Amino acid sequence: MSQTIRVLVFGTTGTGKTSLCNALTGENQKVSNDALGVTFKSYTYEEVEISEGKSLIITDTVGLNESARGSVPSRDAVKALIKLLQDSKEGYNLLIQSFRIPRITQAEENNYEFFVKTISGSKIPTILVASGCENLEPMSKWKEENGNTFERMGLEYKDIICSCFASGGRLASVYDELRDESRQAVIEAIEAYATVEPVKLYTTMESFMILLKRSWNWLAGWLGVDKLMFQLNEPLIQLLIRIGFSREEATLLLGEVGVPTSK
Ligand SMILES: Nc1nc2c(ncn2[C@@H]2O[C@H](COP(=O)(O)OP(=O)(O)O)[C@@H](O)[C@H]2O)c(=O)[nH]1
Ligand SMILES: [Mg+2]
Structure with a gap:
């Protein structure tokens, strides 16, 4: 194999x-x-x-x-x-x-x-x-x-x-x-x-969101745009709108998110 x-x-x-x-x-x-x-x-x-x-x-x-x-x-x-x-x-x-x-x-x-x-x-x-x-x-x-x-x-x-x-x-x-x-x-x-099996970074939509929030907040700190960090319990779409996307653009972006295929 x-x-x-x-x-x-x-x-x-x-x-x-x-x-x-x-x-x-x-x-x-x-x-x-x-x-x-x-x-x-x-x-x-x-x-x-x-x-x-x-x-x-x-x-x-x-x-x-x-x-x-x-x-x-x-x-x-x-x-x-x-x-x-x-x-x-x-x-x-x-x-x-x-x-x-x-x-x-x-x-x-x-x-x-x-x-x-x-x-x-x-x-x-x-x-x-x-x-x-x-x-x-x-x-x-x-x-x-x-x-x-x-x-x-x-x-x-x-x-x-x-x-x-x-x-x-x-x-x-x-x-x-x-x-x-x-x-x-x-x-x-x-x-x-290399590990025998790939290590997944997320497995569900929920864990994807947690990962996205964690990595965006780190990145926003590094970029020096702290005011654009996620707030506690803020929906992703709300953040995207705050960053400057229209509601349509934000929906489209999120629609492209897939979750890993199970194996
Ligand atoms: N002298 C030297 N130049 C290298 C080496 N590896 C890459 N380069 C050159 O460094 C420049 C940047 O490489 P690149 O692969 O585009 O780096 P990246 O920005 O990290 O993707 C290119 O001109 C490469 O040809 C190396 O081992 N030695
Ligand atoms: Mg490169």
Whole structure:
């Protein structure tokens, strides 16, 4: 019997999330050469086989980065959040946080808090993929020297994979080799740490609402729009109207919410 492993990739913009997803799937989604990924969107790749009897469905996100803080309209953020949660309805077997060496910033902590703790309720194993290790020999040197910094910050990872997912340019042939090696290492880690069954984030409409409220309230705090947080017992539609959707738009948005298929 074959197993489908569902993985969510998150982390600061520009750390190599899309490059990683492209390398794992063979798809060619656009990588960003600038740091303008302000539209907090998610994208789920086509299912691909990663080894005998195992296939992968990977979801890429834009992630929280400081430059987006003042510039994402609440309407867009809510829409993107609802879409992300809908895309997540079958749950995940593993989370991957993407990070670019060398600097560990507040953004790493924020992304961890939002995706690992708030959205996933700390129920899903997480690994860290550190990109930009092309100048280290071996690439894993970074982990040996810096890996415990995360632990001290309270960020827990099953493993840290030091990698390079760059492509093109004058170093193309070097990158190709390092990318193959990194892809193999990430696939091995996915197989080692993914749960047997996907962990669902919600199972009923009611638990969806609770999750949406919890994650929106966190996000509203991060975006600095505290006045748009859910109030106790406030119906979702009321909040959406407060954020600026018309009643029709709000109804349409909520109508798209599905609950997980039971298994
Ligand atoms: N030097 C180097 N560049 C990388 C690496 N991984 C990705 N990049 C480059 O970093 C830029 C941003 O990558 P992207 O995958 O779009 O990051 P995302 O915003 O997290 O999805 C692109 O120009 C990539 O080619 C890496 O391991 N090393
Ligand atoms: Mg990207």
